[in-house]
Amino acid sequence: MRRMKTRMHEYERKFLEALSKYGKEKFEKVSEDAGLNPGAANYALAMLEEKGLIKIDSRQKEEVSLAEEGKEYLEKGLPERRVLDSIQGKEENIKNLMKKIPGNEFRIASIWLVRQGLAKIRSGKITLTEKGEEYKSKPTGQEKVLKLLSEGKRIPEELQRDYELLKGRGKIIEVKKAVERTVEITKEGKAALAEKPAEEEIAQLTGSMIVTGSWKGKQFKKYDINAPSPPEYGGRIHPTVRVMRQVRSIFTEMGFHEMKGPWVESAFWCFDSMFVPQDHPAREVQDTFYLDGKAKLPEPELVDRVKKVHENGYDTGSKGYGYEWDPELAMKRVLRTHTTATTFRYFGKGIEKPAKYFSIDRVFRNETVDKTHLAEFHQIEGFVLGDVDFRDLVGYLKTFYKKMGIEKIRLKPYYNPYTEPSTEIFAKHPKLGWIELGNSGQFRPESLAPYGITENVVAWGLGLERLVMLTYNKHNIRDVLGPTCDLQWIRAYSIGREE
Ligand code: PHE
Numbered sequence: 001m002r003r004m005k006t007r008m009h010e011y012e013r014k015f016l017e018a019l020s021k022y023g024k025e026k027f028e029k030v031s032e033d034a035g036l037n038p039g040a041a042n043y044a045l046a047m048l049e050e051k052g053l054i055k056i057d058s059r060q061k062e063e064v065s066l067a068e069e070g071k072e073y074l075e076k077g078l079p080e081r082r083v084l085d086s087i088q089g090k091e092e093n094i095k096n097l098m099k100k101i102p103g104n105e106f107r108i109a110s111i112w113l114v115r116q117g118l119a120k121i122r123s124g125k126i127t128l129t130e131k132g133e134e135y136k137s138k139p140t141g142q143e144k145v146l147k148l149l150s151e152g153k154r155i156p157e158e159l160q161r162d163y164e165l166l167k168g169r170g171k172i173i174e175v176k177k178a179v180e181r182t183v184e185i186t187k188e189g190k191a192a193l194a195e196k197p198a199e200e201e202i203a204q205l206t207g208s209m210i211v212t213g214s215w216k217g218k219q220f221k222k223y224d225i226n227a228p229s230p231p232e233y234g235g236r237i238h239p240t241v242r243v244m245r246q247v248r249s250i251f252t253e254m255g256f257h258e259m260k261g262p263w264v265e266s267a268f269w270c271f272d273s274m275f276v277p278q279d280h281p282a283r284e285v286q287d288t289f290y291l292d293g294k295a296k297l298p299e300p301e302l303v304d305r306v307k308k309v310h311e312n313g314y315d316t317g318s319k320g321y322g323y324e325w326d327p328e329l330a331m332k333r334v335l336r337t338h339t340t341a342t343t344f345r346y347f348g349k350g351i352e353k354p355a356k357y358f359s360i361d362r363v364f365r366n367e368t369v370d371k372t373h374l375a376e377f378h379q380i381e382g383f384v385l386g387d388v389d390f391r392d393l394v395g396y397l398k399t400f401y402k403k404m405g406i407e408k409i410r411l412k413p414y415y416n417p418y419t420e421p422s423t424e425i426f427a428k429h430p431k432l433g434w435i436e437l438g439n440s441g442q443f444r445p446e447s448l449a450p451y452g453i454t455e456n457v458v459a460w461g462l463g464l465e466r467l468v469m470l471t472y473n474k475h476n477i478r479d480v481l482g483p484t485c486d487l488q489w490i491r492a493y494s495i496g497r498e499e
Contacts, residue, residue: 064175265341268297270341357382376481393423
């Protein structure tokens with residue numbers, strides 16, 4: 001029977017060929033010779049071993065090098081050497097020596113001189129032994145070790161004791177544990193290499209092959225569908241986008257139109273247009289991201305009415321805030337903190353009444369990120385203008401959440417400069433308990449007067465990511481959106497077609 005040809009990936013063949021020159025060699029050396037990067041070489045290693053074409057011998061190895069102090073001593077000499085060199089003749093007064101060599105180094109030096117039998121210390125004097133005199137002109141065992149290590153050489157058997165002693169001296173030597181892998185080509189490996197590689201097979205058909213016709217008569221490489229390969233993930237629809245689409249279809253089914261507005265807003269549209277006082281805390285840099293430059297204000301008549309409503313209530317019967325409205329503050333550029341800015345742009349450009357509008361769009365707040373807060377998230381904004389009141393608002397909110405599968409919501413009185421009454425909306429998260437989903441209310445006359453709106457308007461701004469957390473039972477908003485978002489979850493939940 002004919003032996004099956006051994007299939008080898010290009011990396012495997014390269015590795016095996018490089019190894020065959022040695023028979024047995026360190027993994028790193030073979031990888032380098034084969035011109036393979038660590039990833040490719042490790043792949044080849046695993047595959048070749050599995051096929052029995054190589055044997056791997058892994059060994060725990062100590063990698064020894066000089067630490068900071070070791071390098072310093074290599075240059076300056078070990079402390080005992082410096083003392084040895086400073087002793088003129090056979091004997092020296094310790095006091096004199098300490099003038100040349102700092103106290104702590106002298107102490108180290110004397111310990112080692114005595115331990116190695118090179119000197120004796122008696123009555124304030126250091127005296128060299130015979131051995132000490134001999135070593136004045138030749139290196140000690142530890143010095144030899146230091147030098148060998150600095151050259152990356154092996155420590156011979158007879159210096160092992162000195163090596164251990166030097167290692168015990170603190171920060172001179174650094175020992176790292178590493179795994180050393182030696183690979184050896186097997187009989188089967190040699191046989192596989194000796195096989196004539198199958199007729200040159202074309203793995204990739206290129207443009208030039210087609211142009212020159214060089215592909216003609218050639219064999220094409222077969223796919224090996226059993227070959228291991230890294231997982232490939234196709235594109236997925238982010239669960240947040242799914243929820244967004246669901247929200248969009250709920251509102252459009254209820255007869256709402258979608259509105260769109262810019263991320264970069266003027267403070268005018270973000271705040272002034274809706275009666276947010278110019279000294280409101282939300283305008284502070286802690287909450288709002290300000291941008292350089294100046295925004296344009298809309299037509300002067302509208303700006304004037306907004307100014308008046310802030311200063312004295314305009315025609316609403318309200319007294320306003322009683323300050324002088326500053327157009328400069330309104331011209332500041334911001335990343336919008338809420339999509340209510342878009343609602344007021346729509347009021348500003350004039351809409352057909354009655355009206356029902358919604359938007360699902362991005363907002364920015366200078367917040368500390370935690371499990372329920374992001375600095376960049378999405379709001380589901382909406383308003384109904386016409387014959388509506390607060391009870392309708394509650395109805396819209398309940399209906400919307402019910403359609404999203406959330407049966408129970410709780411409302412809590414709230415304050416907004418532009419709505420009265422206002423209410424916060426909560427729903428129960430299985431892990432986090434009652435979480436805030438957003439807030440809502442009925443626009444105050446002061447916020448509507450500049451646009452000539454005399455009808456009632458109820459409105460809301462709801463967090464999209466929090467809704468995603470409820471829908472998918474996620475308890476950390478950072479898993480939902482942003483740089484730490486949970487890819488496993490996105491892959492698991494978002495297979496399949498768009499609905
Ligand atoms: N703009 C409010 C917020 O971002 C939400 C809201 C919108 C409240 C419309 C009332 C009316 O918190």
